[in-house]
Amino acid sequence: MSAGVELLPVTGLPEIEAGADLGALIAKAADLTDGDILVVTSKIVSKAEGRLVHAADREAAIDAETVRVVARRGGARIVENRQGLVMAAAGVDASNTAAGTVLLLPVDPDGSARALRARIQELTGRQVAVVITDTFGRPWRNGLTDVAIGAAGLSVLDDHRGRVDSHGNELTLTVTATADELAAAGDLVKGKTTGTPVAVVRGLARLVTEADGDGTGPLIRRAADDMFRLGTSEALREAVTLRRTVRAFTEDPVDPAAVRRAVAAAVTAPAPHHTTPWRFVLVESARARTELLDAMLAAWQRDLRELDGWDEAKVARRTARGDVLRNAPYLVLPCLVMDGSHDYPDARRATAEREMFTVAIGAAVQNLLVTLAGEGYGSAWVSSTMFCRDTVRATLDLPADWDPMGAIAVGRPAEAPRPRPDRPADPFVTVR
Known part of the structure; x- marks a missing residue:
C-alpha cells in the first residue's frame, strides 16, 4: 500500500x-x-x-473521423473513431477554439x-x-x-x-x-x-x-467481447442485417432457452382482432426430427410421383432440398391458428380474413429469425411442411386446426456468410 x-x-x-x-x-x-x-x-x-483544423461544419468533421456509428439520437452521435475509441462526436472538439475551427x-x-x-x-x-x-x-x-x-x-x-x-x-x-x-x-x-x-x-x-x-x-x-457494441435501434438494424438464410450448421447443440426467448419476441408481432394466431412447435429431440422428416419425405415422394408424374431421379433432386432440415440440430415449426377470426359468408372477405392472419404469422416468424440471429444462431425458413400438412399434424400429434407454415432449421452457422451488397430502399418504394 x-x-x-x-x-x-x-x-x-x-x-x-x-x-x-x-x-x-x-x-x-x-x-x-x-x-x-x-x-x-x-x-x-x-x-x-x-x-486544429478549419471546419465550418462540425458534423462534417465528425463524419471524417468516424469509422462506425454506434448510436444516434437526434443530433447526438456515439461513434467509433479512427483511433478505435468509442465516444461522443468522434472526439471532435469545438470548445475553446476559434470560430470556424475544430480540434481533432x-x-x-x-x-x-x-x-x-x-x-x-x-x-x-x-x-x-x-x-x-x-x-x-x-x-x-x-x-x-x-x-x-x-x-x-x-x-x-x-x-x-x-x-x-x-x-x-x-x-x-x-x-x-x-x-x-x-x-x-x-x-x-x-x-x-x-x-x-x-x-x-x-x-x-x-x-x-x-x-x-x-x-x-x-x-x-x-x-x-463487446455485449453493448450498438445502441438500441442500431442493434435492431444490425440484427436484421445479420439475419441470413443458413444452410450448413455445426453439430453444436442449440440452447432451448434461446429459442424460447426468440418465441417470446415472435409473439409480440401485430395480429388482427387482438388475436394470438401463432403456435410454435419446437422439435428438440433427434428422434422426433427423424420421424417427422422421414414421414414428410415419404409424402413428398408419393405426391411427386403420383400427382406430378416425376421420375425417380427428378424426385431425388427435388427432395434433396430438405437436407437443410435434416442436417440442422433443431427445428421450429410455426403454425397458424384462426382463433378469433371472423366468419364471412362470401369468399372474397373470407380470403382476405385468412390473408390477414397469414401476414401476422409472417411478422411473428421474422421476429423469431431476427432474435435468433441476435443470439448467434443461423436459420433457414423453408416451406416444405405446407405441402404435407396432414402428415406433419399426424406425426407430431398436433390439433387439426394448427396449420404448419413451413419449418425453420436452427443452429450455429458452419461458415461465415458471404458478403451481401447493400440493398437500397428506393427500388422498392413508390411515393404518391
Whole structure:
C-alpha cells in the first residue's frame, strides 16, 4: 500500500500553439521526481501537433473521423473513431477554439505519450509515466469523466484474477483500469475551465515501468467481447442485417432457452382482432426430427410421383432440398391458428380474413429469425411442411386446426456468410 497519493496541478503553462515543444514546457512548469505520473489533457497535445483544423461544419468533421456509428439520437452521435475509441462526436472538439475551427484528437495518442515521456526524461533525467486523457460519457451513468486515450510508462490494466481477497476468496473477474483511474484522479485538479491542462499524480511510483509498455490498446474491448457494441435501434438494424438464410450448421447443440426467448419476441408481432394466431412447435429431440422428416419425405415422394408424374431421379433432386432440415440440430415449426377470426359468408372477405392472419404469422416468424440471429444462431425458413400438412399434424400429434407454415432449421452457422451488397430502399418504394 502507498503511504499517500498527491494530486498536483501544473500551473503556468502558456497557450499551446502548433509546433510547441510541449515536453519542454511541462518540464519547465512542473517540479518532477522519479515515479511521478503526468496526466495530460489531449487538447494541448492536439494543439501542439497541429490538429486544429478549419471546419465550418462540425458534423462534417465528425463524419471524417468516424469509422462506425454506434448510436444516434437526434443530433447526438456515439461513434467509433479512427483511433478505435468509442465516444461522443468522434472526439471532435469545438470548445475553446476559434470560430470556424475544430480540434481533432492526436493521430496516435500512445505515440504522443511515448514522445512526451522521452522528451521529459531527456530534459529532466526523471523517469515518469504519461497518461493522455479525454472526456467520455459512460453507459448507464450520468456525467462525464476523463479516461486514458494514450499512455506510456505504465501498465494500463491491473489484473487481479488469480489473487486472493482478504477473506481467502479467489478473484476471477476483476481487472482494474488503472490508467482510467489515474485520468479521472488527475482531472480533479486539472479542471475544465481553469486553464490547467496537466496534473501530476505522486505517490504511485510502483505503477511506473521502465519500458513504455503497450499503451492504451488493452483498454479497448474487442468487438467479439463487446455485449453493448450498438445502441438500441442500431442493434435492431444490425440484427436484421445479420439475419441470413443458413444452410450448413455445426453439430453444436442449440440452447432451448434461446429459442424460447426468440418465441417470446415472435409473439409480440401485430395480429388482427387482438388475436394470438401463432403456435410454435419446437422439435428438440433427434428422434422426433427423424420421424417427422422421414414421414414428410415419404409424402413428398408419393405426391411427386403420383400427382406430378416425376421420375425417380427428378424426385431425388427435388427432395434433396430438405437436407437443410435434416442436417440442422433443431427445428421450429410455426403454425397458424384462426382463433378469433371472423366468419364471412362470401369468399372474397373470407380470403382476405385468412390473408390477414397469414401476414401476422409472417411478422411473428421474422421476429423469431431476427432474435435468433441476435443470439448467434443461423436459420433457414423453408416451406416444405405446407405441402404435407396432414402428415406433419399426424406425426407430431398436433390439433387439426394448427396449420404448419413451413419449418425453420436452427443452429450455429458452419461458415461465415458471404458478403451481401447493400440493398437500397428506393427500388422498392413508390411515393404518391
